[in-house]
Amino acid sequence: MADDVFKALADPTRRAILDELRERDGQTLFELCGRLAMRHGSSASRQAISQHLAVLEAAGLVRTRREGRYKFHDFDPAPLEHLLDRWLGDDGDDGSAVAPDGRD
Amino acid sequence: MADDVFKALADPTRRAILDELRERDGQTLFELCGRLAMRHGSSASRQAISQHLAVLEAAGLVRTRREGRYKFHDFDPAPLEHLLDRWLGDDGDDGSAVAPDGRD
DNA sequence: GGTACATGCAAGTTATTACTTGCCTACCAT
DNA sequence: ATGGTAGGCAAGTAATAACTTGCATGTACC
Numbered sequence: 001m002a003d004d005v006f007k008a009l010a011d012p013t014r015r016a017i018l019d020e021l022r023e024r025d026g027q028t029l030f031e032l033c034g035r036l037a038m039r040h041g042s043s044a045s046r047q048a049i050s051q052h053l054a055v056l057e058a059a060g061l062v063r064t065r066r067e068g069r070y071k072f073h074d075f076d077p078a079p080l081e082h083l084l085d086r087w088l089g090d091d092g093d094d095g096s097a098v099a100p101d102g103r104d
Numbered sequence: 105m106a107d108d109v110f111k112a113l114a115d116p117t118r119r120a121i122l123d124e125l126r127e128r129d130g131q132t133l134f135e136l137c138g139r140l141a142m143r144h145g146s147s148a149s150r151q152a153i154s155q156h157l158a159v160l161e162a163a164g165l166v167r168t169r170r171e172g173r174y175k176f177h178d179f180d181p182a183p184l185e186h187l188l189d190r191w192l193g194d195d196g197d198d199g200s201a202v203a204p205d206g207r208d
Numbered sequence: 209g210g211t212a213c214a215t216g217c218a219a220g221t222t223a224t225t226a227c228t229t230g231c232c233t234a235c236c237a238t
Numbered sequence: 239a240t241g242g243t244a245g246g247c248a249a250g251t252a253a254t255a256a257c258t259t260g261c262a263t264g265t266a267c268c
Contacts, residue, residue, distance in 0.1 A: 003116060010114035011256080012107060012208040022191055029215065048257055050215075069214050069265040077191050084184050087126055104116040115226080133245065152227055154245075173235040173244050209268105216263070224255070233246070238239105 003104050005079045008059035014052045016040040018061060021075035028070050029053065107208055109183045112163035118156045120144040122165060125179035132174050133157065 008014055013036075020035055021027060027035070033049055036042035044052070053073060056062040060079045065072050112118055117140075124139055125131060131139070137153055140146040148156070157177060160166040164183045169176050 006110075006113050006119070007255095009110050013256090015110070015208060018191055030213090044256095045258075046215085047259085051256075071215070075191075080188050080191055084188065087122055087179075087181050087184055104119060111225095117226090134243090148226095149228075150245085151229085155226075175245070211268085212266090214263105214265080217261085219259090221258075222256080224253100226251105226253070228251075229249090231247085233244105235242105235244080237242085 002079075002083065004059040005061065005083060008055050008061055011052065011055075013042060013044055013049070014056055016042060017049070017052060017056060018075060021062065021073060022077075025074045026072040028072060032073070106183075106187065108163040109165065109187060112159050112165055115156065115159075117146060117148055117153070118160055120146060121153070121156060121160065122179060125166065125177060126181075129178045130176040132176060136177065 016036055017032060020032060020040070024035075029046065029050055032053075033044075033046050036044065036049065053062060053064075057064060061076055063074045063076050065074070120140055121136060124136060124144070128139075133150065133154055136157075137148075137150050140148065140153065157166060157168075161168060165180055167178045167180050169178070
């Protein structure tokens with residue numbers, strides 16, 4: 001689960017997509033293509049971005065809604081919320097807490 | 105810079121190494137091999153782990169100090185501290201804050 | 209119905225990453 | 239010195255990920 005999120009964040013193009021969606025939610029694939037090219041200097045093709053969006057959606061970072069022939073993409077920050085807590089919580093080598101969630 | 109950190113976090117073995125070092129700082133390569141095998145079910149070889157450590161060190165997540173024939177590894181959480189802020193700060197499409205640091 | 213636009217799918221290619229193999233250097237003890 | 243332990247380097251292989259190409263589907267609008 002968290003593995004998908006880390007993998008999704010590993011690519012600079014995907015991080016740019018998140019930046020772009022965070023700033024303006026509900027963009028279509030074509031809109032994203034244009035804005036990424038202009039504002040982030042991305043040279044990725046439509047298909048490449050489409051595949052990146054699929055990865056982001058699989059990680060739960062992007063939600064989509066279909067309307068007619070358009071598909072709108074929304075950024076969902078929830079999976080990021082406690083992603084790094086396992087390393088940032090005040091340091092502990094005690095034996096009490098091993099985290100309630102399965103990690104990898 | 106941040107790119108190296110995201111890339112470093114993308115691998116489950118490397119995340120397990122961070123978990124292990126966070127719990128017990130200053131482990132040697134051999135120590136890590138043993139503990140990863142036992143406690144994380146890792147089957148990675150010494151060389152594989154050595155290379156993972158190099159990636160983590162390049163990302164600034166692990167610092168090393170040499171003492172005689174031993175090399176101790178310490179976890180440094182600093183690069184993680186504000187890694188996700190760009191997406192988690194209260195939502196904004198205003199024009200004021202674009203973050204002072206170069207991202208990707 | 210026909211055409212144009214928005215997106216989807218799948219096979220193939222290239223690039224990157226993880227891992228292995230084999231040998232090498234440094235340190236310490238006997 | 240010799241042997242054993244901790245670690246390093248580099249070239250090669252295997253696995254995975256990113257991207258391309260070409261065609262298919264679905265929807266709106268005339």
